[in-house]
Amino acid sequence: MDLDITALRRPSGTELSVSWHHASRLVSDEEIAVLDRWWRTALETLVAAARTRAAGHTPSDLGLLSLSQDEIDEFEDEWRTT
Template identity: 45%
Template sequence: GMPAAHVLDAGAVVADTAHGPELTLTLSWPEALLEEADVQELGRTWLALLTGLAAHTTDPTAGGHTPSDFSLLELDQDEVDDLEAEFADDHL
């Protein structure tokens, strides 16, 4: 009987299993506002996107450093990129 704070509420948990990490997604919503089929489709799409993102991170060429990786230094992203480029050029 209470008003909904949000149209869709999402919770996600990653658990370590014998087959590796497993993501569980829980969605809840007021039935008067959203159709269950629409929410299920959204949930499946979200899980597919997260699966793709996780797969991308296993590629050794993915990503790079950000200023937060160097907390003892005051670097902006351009400086980090320059350092990485210089380091890569020195080790070709």
């Protein structure tokens, strides 16, 4: 598949501009429309999770600490209930 996706953050920092470029002989406009809808849905889901912090933290979020995901989840669960 010959497909290029260009995603740029707008200067405001709150918007993303996305361009899809493809070889029409290999990928149809309909296929690109489906990919675009899937991509936007996935991105909106990630943004919603980040806003609600429903996703929690991961080991990469904690830099200098060496905790497993299970340990992080336990700490977050404990702090949510207190």
